[in-house]
Amino acid sequence: MAIERPIERYGTTQRYSDVCAHGNTIYLVETPQTLDSNAATQTREVLAGVEKLLEQAGSDKTRLLLVTIYLRDIDDLIAVNAVWDRWIPHGTAPVRVCVEARLAHPDFLIEVAVVAAR
8 A cells, every 4th residue: 555645835825835845756936036137137036046945845956857947038048048057067957848938927037847856
């Protein structure tokens, strides 16, 4: 018989949690804080937030499994990639996809969804 593991939630509100973890898998979404900035600045903020949330859940950016990057304008991908390439440690790149999408806030240029291992 399988042992049921509890779901851990961090930063939980009525609408969402900052992080959910089940067993050795972590799920999180991060959005920018500075809404009047460019794509590179928002990307740096989002990736710094991802690092903090991963640490809170007992992981780090070398343990990323899947990253989905949502961009308001796919033309920002060049700026996003420049920041990403400096941020991700060599040899640890996760599966990644970038999608152009209408985002939750009109000033968001980027949102990121992450699945990581502990």
